[in-house]
Amino acid sequence: MRGRPEGRGALRAIAGTLLTVVAGLGLTLGASPVSAQDSEKPQVTLGSKGFTEHLIITEMAAQLLQDAGYEVEQINLENTAIVHQALISGEVDAYIEYTGTALTAVLDEPVQSDPQAVYDTVKQAYAEEFQVRWLDPLGFNNTWALAMRQDQAAELGVTKISDLKGKAQDLQFGATQEFFGRPDGLPGLLDRYELDFEDERGMDPGIVYQAVAEDEIDVTAAFSTDGRIYSQGLVVLEDDLGFFPPYFAAPVVREDLLEEDPRIAEVLNQLAGQIDDQTMADLNLRVDEGGQEPRDVARAFLDQMAQRGAAASPTGSPVGSPAASPIAG
Amino acid sequence: MLEDPFSFVEYIRENPDDFLRFLSQHVQLTLLSVLFGVVIAVPAAILASRVGLLARPLTGIASVGQTIPSLAVLGLLIPFLGIGFRPALVALTIQAFLPIFLNAYVGIRSVDRAVLDAARGMGTSGGQLLRMVELPLASPVIFAGIQTATVQNIAIATLAAYIGGGGLGDLILQGLSTLNGALLFAGAVPVAVLAITTELALGRLRRWIVPEGLRPTGS
Numbered sequence: 237m238r239g240r241p242e243g244r245g246a247l248r249a250i251a252g253t254l255l256t257v258v259a260g261l262g263l264t265l266g267a268s269p270v271s272a273q274d275s276e277k278p279q280v281t282l283g284s285k286g287f288t289e290h291l292i293i294t295e296m297a298a299q300l301l302q303d304a305g306y307e308v309e310q311i312n313l314e315n316t317a318i319v320h321q322a323l324i325s326g327e328v329d330a331y332i333e334y335t336g337t338a339l340t341a342v343l344d345e346p347v348q349s350d351p352q353a354v355y356d357t358v359k360q361a362y363a364e365e366f367q368v369r370w371l372d373p374l375g376f377n378n379t380w381a382l383a384m385r386q387d388q389a390a391e392l393g394v395t396k397i398s399d400l401k402g403k404a405q406d407l408q409f410g411a412t413q414e415f416f417g418r419p420d421g422l423p424g425l426l427d428r429y430e431l432d433f434e435d436e437r438g439m440d441p442g443i444v445y446q447a448v449a450e451d452e453i454d455v456t457a458a459f460s461t462d463g464r465i466y467s468q469g470l471v472v473l474e475d476d477l478g479f480f481p482p483y484f485a486a487p488v489v490r491e492d493l494l495e496e497d498p499r500i501a502e503v504l505n506q507l508a509g510q511i512d513d514q515t516m517a518d519l520n521l522r523v524d525e526g527g528q529e530p531r532d533v534a535r536a537f538l539d540q541m542a543q544r545g546a547a548a549s550p551t552g553s554p555v556g557s558p559a560a561s562p563i564a565g
Numbered sequence: 566m567l568e569d570p571f572s573f574v575e576y577i578r579e580n581p582d583d584f585l586r587f588l589s590q591h592v593q594l595t596l597l598s599v600l601f602g603v604v605i606a607v608p609a610a611i612l613a614s615r616v617g618l619l620a621r622p623l624t625g626i627a628s629v630g631q632t633i634p635s636l637a638v639l640g641l642l643i644p645f646l647g648i649g650f651r652p653a654l655v656a657l658t659i660q661a662f663l664p665i666f667l668n669a670y671v672g673i674r675s676v677d678r679a680v681l682d683a684a685r686g687m688g689t690s691g692g693q694l695l696r697m698v699e700l701p702l703a704s705p706v707i708f709a710g711i712q713t714a715t716v717q718n719i720a721i722a723t724l725a726a727y728i729g730g731g732g733l734g735d736l737i738l739q740g741l742s743t744l745n746g747a748l749l750f751a752g753a754v755p756v757a758v759l760a761i762t763t764e765l766a767l768g769r770l771r772r773w774i775v776p777e778g779l780r781p782t783g784s
Contacts, residue, residue, distance in 0.1 A: 317744025341743055410648075410729055417739030417748055437729030438738065439648060447648050447729065 278496050279307040283319040283328035286312050287441065288523045288530065289461060289516060293332050293374060295534035297487060297504055303538075304503045315414070316341055323488065324366055330489040330504075333370075334378060336481035338362070338488075340420045347420050351377070351482040367491040371501055372508035373484040376516040380415070380480045381460040382425075383470040388454060396474035397429050400455070409433040410453030412441045420481055422457070428479045445470075461513055463521025510541055573750035588755060590650070590731035594722040598654055599715045602661025607707065609662075610669030611695065624670065631663040635721045639728050653722070653730030660721055661714040668710025672703030705775045712767040719760045723752070 280301055284294040291312075298308045311328060313319040320342050322328040338358040339345050345361075348354050359370040382397055384407075389395070392403055400407070415421040416438045426432065437453065445464050448456045458465050458472075465472060487504045494501055511519075519537060522528045577584045613620040633641075638656045646652035676699050684698045700707075726734030733752040740749025 315742050317742065321744070412742070413726060413735060413738035414742035416735070417743040417745055437649065437731070438726055438735050439729040440727040443643060443648060443728060446643070450647065452647050452649065452729075 277306050278493060279309060280493065280500065281309045281311060281327070281329045283311050283313045283322050283331035285316060285319055285331075286314045289378060289459065289520050290332065291530040292519055292523060292534050292537075293485060293507075293511075295530050296507060296538060297330070297332060299531075299534055299538055300503050300506055301500070304499070306500070306503075323368060323490065326490065326492075329493045330487055330500075332374075332485050333488045334483035334485050335373070336379065336420065336483035339481060341418060344419070347424070347479070347481045349478045349481060351484060354482055355484065355486075362488060363491075368488050369491055369494060369501070371487040371489060372505045373486040374507045375484075375509045375511045376461055376513045377482050377484050378459050378461040378513075378516065379475075379483045380420070380457050381465070381475065382455055382473040383448070383458045383465050384455045384473065385448065385451075386469050386471045389471050389473070394473060395471075396476040397425075397431075397479075398476050399473070400431055401429065404431040404433045404455075407433055407454040408435045408437070408452070409455045410437040410439060410447050411444060411457040413438040414441075415457045420479075425479055428477055461516040461520060462524075463517040463519075464524055466517070467521060467525055506541075511537075570746070570750070572747040573754060576747040576751045584736075584751065587731065587733050587735055587752070590725075591719075591722050591733045591756070591759070594650070594653060594657055594725055594730065594732055595715065595718045598657030598661050598718050598722075599665075599711065601654075601658040602665050602714055603711060605658070606662045606665035606710075607669050610666050610673060613666075613670050614673040614699075620670070624667065627663045627666045630659060635660055635724050636727065639724060643728065648729040650725075650730050652728060653725035653732075657718050657722060657725075661718055664713040664717065665707075665710045668713070669703065669707045672706030672710075673699050675706070676702045701776045702779070705771065705779055708767075708771050708774055712764065712771065715767060716760050716764050719756060719763060723756060 282294055282298055282301075284290050294310060298310055301308050311322070313322055313328070316333075316337055319328060319331050320333075323331060333342075335351070335354045335358050336347075338361075339354050340347055343358065343361050343365075345357065348357070355370070355373065362368040362370055382400075384394065392399075394400060394403065409422070411422065416423075416436070422436065433455070439447065444453075444456055444458070445468050447453045448470065449468050456470075458470070460472065464470075487507075489500065489504070519533050522533050523530055609623060613623045635656060638659055639652065642652040642656055646655060680698065680702065681694065684694055689697065722732050723734030723737055725732045726738045733756050736748050736752030737756075738752075740746065740752060
């Protein structure tokens with residue numbers, strides 16, 4: 237039998253390419269530079285989820301720990317599901333999680349809208365189920381938000397999500413695949429607001445803004461602290477029925493690490509209440525459109541924070557004030 | 566989250582409309598891309614076998630094209646074609662081109678010169694030679710290329726989910742991003758089943774298509 241000689245050659249070529257890519261990934265996933273470490277302090281492995289905001293705040297945590305003399309290794313784990321598994325299995329000591337994500341995606345609990353209640357719920361559940369401690373929230377609430385082009389929203393007279401009723405069937409919805417799969421994502425949203433879009437498309441996070449700016453889609457789900465919402469001329473629709481749970485970011489740390497060195501909690505809690513929504517959106521934009529590195533943006537912020545701290549010591553209020561959460565009403 | 570490996574069956578049963586939509590998008594992407602691949606690649610291979618000057622550049626382009634990862638092809642097309650089904654189809658057609666083109670080219674070129682000389686000696690024209698001698702003799706290799714392209718594109722079509730192109734990749738990515746095993750397997754298992762059954766079915770079909778004289782004797 238004459239096989240498929242050329243097909244095999246092509247397969248080999250593909251395999252070769254894959255090997256190169258995998259090898260390249262291995263290199264870039266390697267450890268970040270290590271500062272002078274004290275030998276008696278434990279090494280801390282931080283996980284990150286691979287999107288701009290998370291990379292910035294993980295850098296902040298890493299640099300604070302390094303400044304305090306800890307050796308820090310950072311691992312990029314792409315998404316919530318994987319980084320959570322890594323935390324539970326001990327391959328990661330700590331990472332920064334969002335309260336709403338922990339509540340719905342990790343714990344599979346029903347959606348709640350009160351920020352303090354959500355924080356208390358996840359804090360208790362993580363302590364009992366995973367032996368993981370929630371530290372103090374950083375201050376901002378990166379909730380989901382529906383956004384659309386300003387001119388189209390004005391033309392249709394849409395300012396809140398319930399205004400979409402009766403208009404959605406002529407509109408194209410597009411968002412990340414994660415938004416389609418989450419319990420607090422599209423299916424629940426459509427149910428709550430009784431909406432039905434003309435078309436629904438899942439796509440890579442990297443092209444969502446381009447797609448909406450270029451009219452390929454009309455309505456998208458974005459992170460409320462994503463600076464590109466504003467820089468791309470989009471407007472956020474008010475979640476008037478309070479569907480989206482609050483997503484306040486806070487470090488989650490394995491108890492065994494905190495037992496070994498309780499000072500780690502103090503170091504990370506220096507960030508408590510330091511970043512409001514607007515600040516986070518600005519920091520994100522510096523990376524997403526300003527072309528700066530998350531590491532440098534984090535450093536600049538920490539330096540600023542240190543200066544402010546020298547002037548007036550911060551009050552570490554746990555979950556942010558209502559003023560810091562423009563979306564979750 | 567992954568406690569019950571068969572929870573995906575439940576998902577499919579509870580969401581038949583969604584599942585069928587994804588499945589039909591996936592099948593459309595695969596079939597249309599292979600169809601376009603054949604329509605473009607086979608004539609290109611015939612041209613390359615006729616015009617010696619074109620052979621090297623065409624095989625070169627095809628080989629280099631294949632080494633670019635499919636995901637990169639999708640990304641490169643976005644500025645020109647935007648997002649959705651269309652760019653996904655174009656990317657898959659490009660991916661289908663190489664195995665079909667190279668197999669067709671090699672198949673036609675490896676027809677025994679003695680056979681060609683005999684045919685010419687009997688007075689066949691260029692067109693007849695192609696239709697009645699070269700293509701039939703090359704058909705097993707050409708068909709093998711189409712088979713490779715089809716099975717390969719069933720797998721690659723999952724990447725359409727990155728650019729709003731739909732297909733079973735939507736379920737895979739939704740499952741991956743939320744560690745939802747039911748969603749993940751509701752996408753991945755049908756893709757695997759689709760690939761295996763297609764491979765087997767095309768293998769059967771090949772026996773029908775290949776001229777009688779070329780079929781392997783025995784089992």
